[in-house]
Amino acid sequence: MTTQKVEMADLAVGTEIGSRTLEISRADLVKYAGASGDFNPIHWNERFAREVELPGVIAHGMFTMGAAVQLVTDWIGDPGAVLSYGTRFTKPVPVADLDGAPGAVVEVVGVVGALDAEAGTARVDLTVTLDGQKVLMKAQATVRVT
Amino acid sequence: MTINPELQGRSYALGEPYSVGRESIRDFARAVKATHAAHFDVSAAHALGHADLVAPPTYAIIVAQRADALLINDSDSGIDFSRVVHAEQRFTHHRPIVAGDELLAALHVDTVRAMGGGAMITTRAEISTVDGVAVATTVSAILVRGEGQ
Numbered sequence: 411m412t413t414q415k416v417e418m419a420d421l422a423v424g425t426e427i428g429s430r431t432l433e434i435s436r437a438d439l440v441k442y443a444g445a446s447g448d449f450n451p452i453h454w455n456e457r458f459a460r461e462v463e464l465p466g467v468i469a470h471g472m473f474t475m476g477a478a479v480q481l482v483t484d485w486i487g488d489p490g491a492v493l494s495y496g497t498r499f500t501k502p503v504p505v506a507d508l509d510g511a512p513g514a515v516v517e518v519v520g521v522v523g524a525l526d527a528e529a530g531t532a533r534v535d536l537t538v539t540l541d542g543q544k545v546l547m548k549a550q551a552t553v554r555v556t
Numbered sequence: 557m558t559i560n561p562e563l564q565g566r567s568y569a570l571g572e573p574y575s576v577g578r579e580s581i582r583d584f585a586r587a588v589k590a591t592h593a594a595h596f597d598v599s600a601a602h603a604l605g606h607a608d609l610v611a612p613p614t615y616a617i618i619v620a621q622r623a624d625a626l627l628i629n630d631s632d633s634g635i636d637f638s639r640v641v642h643a644e645q646r647f648t649h650h651r652p653i654v655a656g657d658e659l660l661a662a663l664h665v666d667t668v669r670a671m672g673g674g675a676m677i678t679t680r681a682e683i684s685t686v687d688g689v690a691v692a693t694t695v696s697a698i699l700v701r702g703e704g705q
Binding site (some may be wrong): 432438441442444445446447448450451452458462463470471472473475476477479480482483484487488489490492493494495496497498499502551 | 580583584586587588589590591592594595604605606610611612613614617618621622637638639640641642643644645646647648649651652695701704
């Protein structure tokens with residue numbers, strides 16, 4: 411983890427803050443269900459998910475959103491510096507039931523999308539994809555830089 | 557069953573405060589694959605100026621979804637939870653959530669829009685401490701899928 415402080419003067423729109431690969435398994439969804447209290451069976455019961463016309467068990471949108479923003483938290487160095495964060499969920503993330511291999515692999519890339527020197531904030535735009543297709547749309551986090 | 561259009565404008569209040577504990581923050585952080593020390597180590601959180609362990613940026617969803625459940629479980633809402641899909645989510649933090657917080661939520665049903673046989677419902681949870689200090693505003697759009705959607 412980087413300990414170098416992020417300075418406004420070093421930032422420019424378009425600067426990449428980093429990238430991360432998220433390997434997601436069924437166990438991750440069970441863990442997220444327990445930690446968040448969201449026990450909707452579409453996130454852990456294959457039969458149920460298909461009965462309600464889904465392709466199979468899908469990740470909680472909030473799991474993907476929550477895991478993607480860690481790139482921002484680690485970059486800025488303080489989880490309390492994330493002032494706002496929003497996204498649209500455009501495609502479900504089906505998570506296959508595989509032994510010893512991830513059931514889905516999601517890629518996250520963060521880029522500085524806007525800077526507000528007066529407010530001392532930066533907006534980070536996250537591109538979150540599964541097999542090259544965006545699963546989150548307009549995933550943007552605003553952080554306090556100074 | 558169809559969505560009750562009169563839901564728009566309704567408000568619900570979380571009856572019991574949600575107590576934010578250190579283990580809950582650690583569990584949630586692990587669940588979203590967060591590794592920042594301020595979620596796990598009290599002295600690391602102190603070093604950043606926080607009173608206790610700091611929650612990850614989406615932790616407020618726990619409180620927001622408890623408040624949403626008041627609407628979804630309302631007997632005349634017409635919402636089938638198994639057909640609910642999360643469409644949009646936004647968090648605005650007025651201050652970070654830390655261990656030791658006692659949080660309340662007021663849920664407002666801002667819009668209900670019929671879509672095919674289902675509906676898009678936007679809710680806003682105003683999360684505050686039991687002492688009335690504003691902590692976070694969360695806005696959720698949920699799509700309740702109609703048959704065949």
